[in-house]
Amino acid sequence: MVGASAAALAALNVEPICAKLFAAAATISGVANTYDIAVLPQGLR
Structure with missing residues (x-):
């Protein structure tokens, strides 16, 4: 029900929203870097 309403x-x-930053454009296109933090802070290990 929600999916049909959202669609x-x-x-x-009808007006597309343009990405303002390169990173946003990459994320929208599906080419986003994940796990980009090389070293986790001490409290998150």
Whole structure:
């Protein structure tokens, strides 16, 4: 039910939103770096 409502709402938006930063454009295209922190802080190990 929610998926159909979300799709209908998205169909109403005909103006694309442009990415303002290179990183945002890479994330939108599906080319995002993950696990990019080489060394975890001491408290997160």
